[in-house]
Amino acid sequence: MPAFCFYNEGGCLRALILTIVLLALAFVSLFVGVGDLSVSLIALSRVPRTAALILAGVGMSISGIIMQQMTQNKFVSPTTAGTLEAAKMGLLIFLIFTPGAGMTLKMLSAFLFTFLASMIFLAIVRKIRHRNVIFVPLVGLMFGGIIGSISTFFAVQLNIVQDTNAWMMGDFSGILQGRYELIYLTLPAILITYLYASRFTLVGMGEDFSRNLGLNYSAIMNIGLFCVSLTVSSVVITAGAIPFLGLIVPNVVSIIFGDNLKKTLPLVALTGAIFLLVCDIIGRVVIYPYEVPIGVTVSIIGSVVFLFLLLWKKR
Amino acid sequence: MIEVQEITKQYGEKVVLDKVGLQFHKGKVTSLIGSNGAGKSTLLSVISRLLSQDGGVVMVDEKNVTEYKNRMLAQRLSILKQSNHVRLKLTVRELVSFGRFPYSQDKLTKEDMMKVDRAIDFLNLRAIEHAYIDELSGGQKQRAYMAMVVAQDTEYILLDEPLNNLDMKHSVQTMKMMRQLADELGKTIIVVLHDINFASHYSDYIVALKDGKVIYHDTTDNIIREDVLKDVFGVRVKICEFDHKRICNYF
Numbered sequence: 047m048p049a050f051c052f053y054n055e056g057g058c059l060r061a062l063i064l065t066i067v068l069l070a071l072a073f074v075s076l077f078v079g080v081g082d083l084s085v086s087l088i089a090l091s092r093v094p095r096t097a098a099l100i101l102a103g104v105g106m107s108i109s110g111i112i113m114q115q116m117t118q119n120k121f122v123s124p125t126t127a128g129t130l131e132a133a134k135m136g137l138l139i140f141l142i143f144t145p146g147a148g149m150t151l152k153m154l155s156a157f158l159f160t161f162l163a164s165m166i167f168l169a170i171v172r173k174i175r176h177r178n179v180i181f182v183p184l185v186g187l188m189f190g191g192i193i194g195s196i197s198t199f200f201a202v203q204l205n206i207v208q209d210t211n212a213w214m215m216g217d218f219s220g221i222l223q224g225r226y227e228l229i230y231l232t233l234p235a236i237l238i239t240y241l242y243a244s245r246f247t248l249v250g251m252g253e254d255f256s257r258n259l260g261l262n263y264s265a266i267m268n269i270g271l272f273c274v275s276l277t278v279s280s281v282v283i284t285a286g287a288i289p290f291l292g293l294i295v296p297n298v299v300s301i302i303f304g305d306n307l308k309k310t311l312p313l314v315a316l317t318g319a320i321f322l323l324v325c326d327i328i329g330r331v332v333i334y335p336y337e338v339p340i341g342v343t344v345s346i347i348g349s350v351v352f353l354f355l356l357l358w359k360k361r
Numbered sequence: 362m363i364e365v366q367e368i369t370k371q372y373g374e375k376v377v378l379d380k381v382g383l384q385f386h387k388g389k390v391t392s393l394i395g396s397n398g399a400g401k402s403t404l405l406s407v408i409s410r411l412l413s414q415d416g417g418v419v420m421v422d423e424k425n426v427t428e429y430k431n432r433m434l435a436q437r438l439s440i441l442k443q444s445n446h447v448r449l450k451l452t453v454r455e456l457v458s459f460g461r462f463p464y465s466q467d468k469l470t471k472e473d474m475m476k477v478d479r480a481i482d483f484l485n486l487r488a489i490e491h492a493y494i495d496e497l498s499g500g501q502k503q504r505a506y507m508a509m510v511v512a513q514d515t516e517y518i519l520l521d522e523p524l525n526n527l528d529m530k531h532s533v534q535t536m537k538m539m540r541q542l543a544d545e546l547g548k549t550i551i552v553v554l555h556d557i558n559f560a561s562h563y564s565d566y567i568v569a570l571k572d573g574k575v576i577y578h579d580t581t582d583n584i585i586r587e588d589v590l591k592d593v594f595g596v597r598v599k600i601c602e603f604d605h606k607r608i609c610n611y612f
Contacts, residue, residue, distance in 0.1 A: 118448065120448070243467070244459075244462070244466065244467035247449070247451075247459075248459065248462065250449050251447050251449060251459075252447065253411075254406075254411050254440075254442050255442075255447065257410075257411055257431070258409065258411070258435065258439055258440050258441075259435050259459060259460075259462040259463055259513070260430075260431040260432040260433075260434065260435025260436070260462065260463040261431065261462070262431055300450060304449075304450040304451060304452065304455075304493060305449035305450045305451055306451055306452075306455045308467055
């Protein structure tokens with residue numbers, strides 16, 4: 047991947063190694079599972095699935111790191127800021143008011159809700175005087191809880207609790223050609239983040255700091271909100287919620303390689319995709335020929351890693 | 362030249378800056394002194410457009426700051442605030458390189474690299490240029506931020522209590538460096554100081570603020586006087602001369 051080789055030789059080598067690992071895993075992912083291998087199976091189901099996994103992995107971990115920069119808090123992510131719940135609410139509202147309308151409207155509804163919720167969360171974070179590292183994500187979890195309970199209330203009224211719960215459990219087994227293409231909407235968001243990597247690093251240094259260097263702080267914050275909302279809503283629509291990814295991947299990369307996004311963003315993206323591919327492959331073989339939804343494997347592995355991170359940071 | 366005219370800033374009922382008018386001399390070190398809450402830091406934030414005022418204008422080189430593009434102003438004027446709680450894991454060199462952001466964004470040219478190197482040497486950071494800033498001591502951290510400002514290479518440098526949390530040795534180093542910036546590189550420096558003796562020893566001009574008003578603005582010698590300081594701080598100060606510098610005893 048020559049495009050990654052802009053920083054230094056060491057960073058380039060790491061990105062290259064990760065790319066090779068990613069390609070190998072993608073290859074494995076294409077050939078794991080039930081069914082006679084045929085060209086049509088691979089084209090209709092396996093390729094879309096692998097592509098969706100990679101994009102979701104890259105997208106969710108990058109969203110995590112942008113949110114962490116915007117709130118200056120390492121423990122904020124789509125999971126801990128109500129973002130996933132907001133996307134779910136958007137889907138629910140869509141289902142209530144315009145059932146049967148097209149994918150575009152569905153996407154728009156989810157996007158608007160995630161955008162709005164992220165904006166509210168950022169406003170809350172700005173109001174908190176003591177920005178304790180743990181306090182901010184706790185507020186985010188409560189915020190998500192409130193959004194979630196409102197959604198559940200309406201879902202109960204309409205008898206669609208099971209449906210809405212299914213959305214929140216990330217699952218790639220239903221991905222087929224023709225039903226997953228919305229996930230490609232993460233691509234522009236990924237590209238923008240990549241081009242603005244240094245600006246997002248500056249945003250993470252605080253408003254005064256970045257404005258001193260001539261950065262248009264509020265413009266970058268809005269771009270960040272846009273990227274996160276676009277990514278999270280398109281992933282939730284195609285595959286459901288994938289928890290923890292946006293939390294652990296950026297943190298692990300940050301502990302090892304630091305926080306200069308220009309250097310670490312490719313690593314975050316690649317690690318995210320690799321992590322999701324591994325979780326998916328595990329989910330597909332562990333009770334073969336059946337499948338464990340990826341939300342379960344990611345949650346189990348993710349929560350253990352997250353616990354370690356918390357203890358690590360305390361030290 | 363930086364000139365502020367009739368600057369007013371209020372927080373609710375409380376007037377923090379009350380029609381402040383000042384001109385800062387080019388190529389000189391000007392200290393802002395005054396009690397807590399006199400409005401020193403607020404004034405600095407307003408000048409650097411981090412805080413918007415309720416009335417009055419700030420002129421930088423005969424042009425209103427609001428007419429500058431963000432990037433252009435960042436090439437003329439830099440500010441270092443007192444609390445830099447940056448939790449990011451960046452190396453000293455990466456931090457200093459961000460000083461070039463107003464010029465080249467993140468695509469550093471050869472000239473940018475040279476200025477970064479010069480700033481690192483100027484602050485004596487060569488040995489720790491690849492260390493992460495969150496692992497440095499308070500004094501080293503302060504030097505790293507200073508190096509970033511030096512790399513930003515602006516005509517005007519605003520420093521908000523740069524001696525906070527520094528020990529004697531590092532305080533003296535910081536002030537000497539400030540003098541060097543003014544004397545050797547011709548920078549105009551405006552600095553908020555709490556220690557009157559540092560102000561006395563290192564500044565060319567002193568501005569005294571009280572309750573949001575400028576009550577004195579003069580050369581250092583005309584400010585470091587027993588009657589003036591009593592008026593500014595409300596404390597009796599005894600002044601002794603020592604090596605042609607005036608030392609204040611207020612204990």
